[in-house]
Each structure stands twice: as C-alpha cells, then as structure tokens.
Amino acid sequence: MSKKIKEIQIFRHIIQIILFFLLPGVYILAFSELKSIFQMIIRGNFNFIQSLPGLIEFTVAIIFTILMGRFFCGWFCAFGSFNDWIHIASKKILKTDFKISEKLDSILKYIKYGILALILIFILTGKNDILNGTSPWDAFAQITNFSTVISTITIGFIFLILILIGNIFIERFFCRYLCPLGAVFSLISKISILKISKPTEKCGNCRICTNNCSMGLKLYSIDNIRGGECINCLRCVETCHRENPHVNIINTEVNSATASSFVVAIFAGIYGITNFGNSISIQKGLASSNAVISSTVSQGIKYKDGDYPGTGIGFNGGTTKVSVTIKNSKINAIKTISTEDTPDFYKNVENIIPNKIISTQSTSSVDTVSGATYSSKGIIDATQNALNKAK
Ligand code: SF4
Ligand code: SF4
Numbered sequence: 556m557s558k559k560i561k562e563i564q565i566f567r568h569i570i571q572i573i574l575f576f577l578l579p580g581v582y583i584l585a586f587s588e589l590k591s592i593f594q595m596i597i598r599g600n601f602n603f604i605q606s607l608p609g610l611i612e613f614t615v616a617i618i619f620t621i622l623m624g625r626f627f628c629g630w631f632c633a634f635g636s637f638n639d640w641i642h643i644a645s646k647k648i649l650k651t652d653f654k655i656s657e658k659l660d661s662i663l664k665y666i667k668y669g670i671l672a673l674i675l676i677f678i679l680t681g682k683n684d685i686l687n688g689t690s691p692w693d694a695f696a697q698i699t700n701f702s703t704v705i706s707t708i709t710i711g712f713i714f715l716i717l718i719l720i721g722n723i724f725i726e727r728f729f730c731r732y733l734c735p736l737g738a739v740f741s742l743i744s745k746i747s748i749l750k751i752s753k754p755t756e757k758c759g760n761c762r763i764c765t766n767n768c769s770m771g772l773k774l775y776s777i778d779n780i781r782g783g784e785c786i787n788c789l790r791c792v793e794t795c796h797r798e799n800p801h802v803n804i805i806n807t808e809v810n811s812a813t814a815s816s817f818v819v820a821i822f823a824g825i826y827g828i829t830n831f832g833n834s835i836s837i838q839k840g841l842a843s844s845n846a847v848i849s850s851t852v853s854q855g856i857k858y859k860d861g862d863y864p865g866t867g868i869g870f871n872g873g874t875t876k877v878s879v880t881i882k883n884s885k886i887n888a889i890k891t892i893s894t895e896d897t898p899d900f901y902k903n904v905e906n907i908i909p910n911k912i913i914s915t916q917s918t919s920s921v922d923t924v925s926g927a928t929y930s931s932k933g934i935i936d937a938t939q940n941a942l943n944k945a946k
Contacts, residue, residue, distance in 0.1 A: 563789055563815055567629070570819055571636035578826075580903050580927070581612050582632045583692050586736045587924045588613035591911065593678055594922060600915065609910040615826050620740045620782075624747040626818050628730055628737060629769070629786035634695060635730055638722050639769075645723040653724040660771050663732045664784065671735035683922070691715040691729075693928060697900070703870075707929075727769050730786065744782025749814070751780040751791065753800040764791035764800060789815065858884050858945040865941025869896035869933020877909075877934060879941035886913050889938055900927040908934040918942065 574581075588610045595601035607614065616627050628635050645651050655663075677683045694704050694711035704712050721728035730737050753764070755778055765774040769788045772780065780791075792800045792811050802814040809817075858881040869875045874895050880888040889909035894901055904927045911921045918939045923931035 561793065563812055564793055566812075566815060567788065568639075570630050571639065574631050575633045575636050578631070579633045580696060581616070582634055582736055583696055583927075584612040584903060584907075584924065585616045586613075586692075587922070588907075589736070589739065590674070590678055590683070591922055593675055597679060598915075602914075605914060606910075609907045609914075611826075611829050615822075615829055616736075616740075617743065619822055619825060620744050620747070622747060623749050623787070623818050623821065624744040624782040625737075625740050625786045626822070628740060629788040630815075630819065631822060634692060634734075635727065635786070637695070638718075638727050638729055641719060641722045642726045642728075649723065651724055655725055655771065657771075657773055660731070666732045667734055667738040667741075670733060671738040674735055687928065689714065691718055696927075697870075700870075700897075726771070727786070731770055731784070741783055744785075747782045748805050749781075749787070749818075750803050751785065751787075751789075751800050752778065752803050752808075753780065753791065753795075754778055757797060757799045761797070763794050763796065767791065767794040787818075858886070858942065860884065861945065863941040863944045864892065865937040865939070865944070867933045867936025867938070867940060869894065870900050870927070870929040875901075875930075875933035875937045877937040877941060879938055879945065881945050886916055886938075886942070889913065889934070891934075894933070896930050896933055900930040901933075903927045904930045904934060909938070912938055 592601060592606070592610065592613070595606065603610075620627055674683070674686065677686055688708050689710040690708070691711050691714040694708045694715040697704050697708065698715075718729045718733070721732075725731065753774060755775065758775060762775050765772070767790050768774055769790055770784045770786055772784055774780070774791055789802070789811055792802065802809050802811045804814065860881050860883065863879045863881065864876060865879060866874055866876050874893075876892040876894070878890045878892050879886060880890075889912060891905060904924045907924055908921060908931050912918055912935070915921060918935050921931075921935055923935070
C-alpha cells in the first residue's frame with residue numbers, strides 16, 4: 556500500500572471527525588427537508604426559491620451527490636462515520652470477521668427503498684405521526700440526554716441498539732440496508748460525473764478490493780463504479796497492490812489525493828455559499844416576505860395586525876418564547892425572544908420552523924425537524940400560543 560494512498564484514508568477519517576463535531580445533524584436535516592418537499596408537493600404549494608432557506612442541507616447534499624456520487628455518505632455523514640468507527644472498534648476489540656453471503660447482501664440492500672417508500676406513504680396519507688419516536692437517528696442525535704431518549708424515543712433507541720449490533724458484524728450495516736436517505740443518494744448518484752474505473756481483465760483471481768469494500772460490492776465483476784451503492788470511501792483504490800482502480804472525473808483520470816481534496820473543498824464551498832446566501836436572505840427578510848406574498852393557505856382565521864408574544868415547551872421542558880408579527884392578517888414574522896432549549900438542537904430549527912409556518916400560514920401542517928422534534932414543537936406551540944392572542 557503506497558504512502559500516498561494511505562494518507563487518503565487518514566484524511567477521510569480526519570474529515571469525518573471534524574464534521575462529526577461541526578455538522579453533526581446534516582443527514583437528519585437533509586432527510587427532514589426531503590420530507591418537507593414531498594409534503595409541499597402533495598399540498599401543491601412547493602416553491603423551491605421561497606423554500607430554499609429551509610432546504611439548505613438537502614439541496615447541498617443533492618447537488619453534491621449528483622455531481623460527485625456518494626462522497627457525502629463516505630466522508631461527511633455523522634451517522635455513517637459513527638457506523639465506520641463502531642465497525643473498526645469491533646474488528647479490533649472483538650476480532651469479528653463475519654462475511655455475509657453476496658446473495659443475501661444484495662437482497663437486503665432493497666430494504667432501504669422499502670423504508671423510504673413506507674415513510675413517503677405515511678406522509679402521503681397524513682399518518683406520519685405514527686413514526687414519531689421510532690427514528691434511530693433521533694435517538695442517536697439526543698443520546699447525551701439518555702433518560703429523555705429512553706422515555707420519549709423508546710422504539711428509536713431499540714432500533715439504534717439493533718443497528719449497532721448489526722454494524723459490529725457487517726460494515727456500514729445501516730447504510731447498506733436501512734438508510735432512506737442512502738436510498739435516495741443511491742438512485743441519484745448513478746449519473747455522477749465521478750466514477751472509479753477498475754478494468755477487471757487486470758485482476759486475475761485477486762479479490763482484495765472486493766474483500767475490503769465498505770459496502771460489500773462485488774468489485775471482481777465490475778469495470779466501472781459510478782454511484783449507486785458505492786460511498787466513495789476509496790478503500791478499493793487504497794488496497795489494490797496492482798494500482799488498478801482509478802478515480803475518473805468526466806472520464807479523465809484524476810489522482811485520488813487530488814480528487815478527495817477537491818471534493819472536500821467543493822462540499823465546503825457549496826455548503827458555505829448556500830448558507831451564506833441563506834443568512835443574507837433571512838437578514839433582508841426575503842424569505843419571510845416572499846413566503847407571505849405567495850401564501851394562500853390561510854386556515855380561514857382572521858388575525859389582528861400587531862406583535863404577539865407566545866410561549867411553548869421545548870426540549871427537556873425548556874420554555875421557548877417567540878414574538879409573532881401579524882401584517883395584513885397574515886403571519887409575517889416569527890422571532891425568538893428567549894429559549895431554555897438545548898442550543899445544539901435549537902439552532903437546527905430556529906430558522907426552519909418559522910419559515911415553514913410562514914410559508915404554509917399554519918402551525919398544524921408543519922412537520923417537526925427530525926432529530927430536534929421537541930425543539931421544533933417548542934416553537935410551533937409558542938407560535939400557536941401567540942396566534943391564539945391575535946385572533
Ligand atoms: S447511507 Fe445514510 S446514514 Fe449512511 S452515510 Fe449515507 S446518509 Fe449517512
Ligand atoms: S467500491 Fe471502492 S470506493 Fe466504493 S464503497 Fe467499495 S471500496 Fe469504497
């Protein structure tokens with residue numbers, strides 16, 4: 556294994572660790588935003604430009620995955636990184652060496668599409684409340700508040716434990732078989748401009764890359780890997796002693812160290828630019844005013860113009876106070892006055908939930924942000940409390 560290639564794996568783990576702490580909830584937000592888009596499409600009020608401030612994570616992840624494949628999964632997703640570390644630790648400590656049969660593996664990979672379809676059907680039929688408390692992501696995101704997780708996300712916590720056990724034996728167990736976001740990425744990454752080429756005629760009987768593939772792909776029978784189940788961990792490139800697999804961008808061979816640095820820079824760039832644009836639009840009030848202009852989804856309730864305070868209970872029983880501005884009988888702005896919520900969760904919903912309420916002119920049809928359900932509810936309840944005073 557060459558020194559240069561080994562450095563790529565070290566680089567990947569460093570990026571994973573940094574993003575685990577810097578952007579721990581991007582995968583949760585991205586999936587929550589996907590659900591919001593689906594809900595808005597069903598209701599016939601989806602307007603991408605107006606909704607963009609609340610769709611940053613999903614938009615960035617989608618653009619990035621269409622262009623570069625599933626680097627998001629292999630390098631940036633906190634839950635995927637956690638899966639990696641559990642498997643590495645169990646291999647080292649428990650000396651596990653379980654190999655699932657290729658046939659069973661390829662069948663189980665379809666489960667994630669079933670889970671995605673099921674979630675969308677629940678949303679379509681307005682029964683998505685059934686899923687509350689069942690998400691292992693929610694349990695994982697709030698695990699530091701263990702007692703709350705046990706009492707409020709009990710089923711999600713049980714799923715999380717089962718996923719951990721599965722992951723001890725099968726690398727990327729959740730990503731391979733269960734992740735609904737991974738299902739979306741798997742479908743859209745098939746058109747990415749980045750691929751790994753690996754001419755099999757140079758392989759002979761060697762199966763080193765197959766045996767080392769994070770996602771259990773049958774690499775011995777594939778010449779080109781473009782998206783799909785591949786998470787671009789680049790371990791196949793790393794382990795091949797013949798240096799047969801290569802990264803290609805638009806059919807041009809690219810040095811893998813350069814490619815991975817380029818991809819990390821692109822992700823940081825897209826995420827940074829989009830967030831910057833978002834914060835400017837929020838500062839200028841574009842998001843809220845545009846949403847108000849287009850909104851026709853009033854619940855038929857007349858509100859008196861003015862500013863109204865309201866309170867709601869958020870995560871861990873913390874009180875959230877908001878001020879709701881009514882203008883021309885419409886919800887025009889929702890500002891946080893104070894909150895006792897956990898800052899890490901609150902920052903994930905502080906802009907998203909008010910924008911959703913404003914764009915739908917409703918508190919009842921707003922989906923909570925997965926991973927910050929109680930923080931979302933704090934804002935929704937506080938807004939409703941204020942609206943009751945404005946009727
Ligand atoms: S498959 Fe899902 S959990 Fe795994 S890395 Fe991708 S988004 Fe994250
Ligand atoms: S094919 Fe290569 S880059 Fe893709 S998941 Fe497998 S080892 Fe990683």
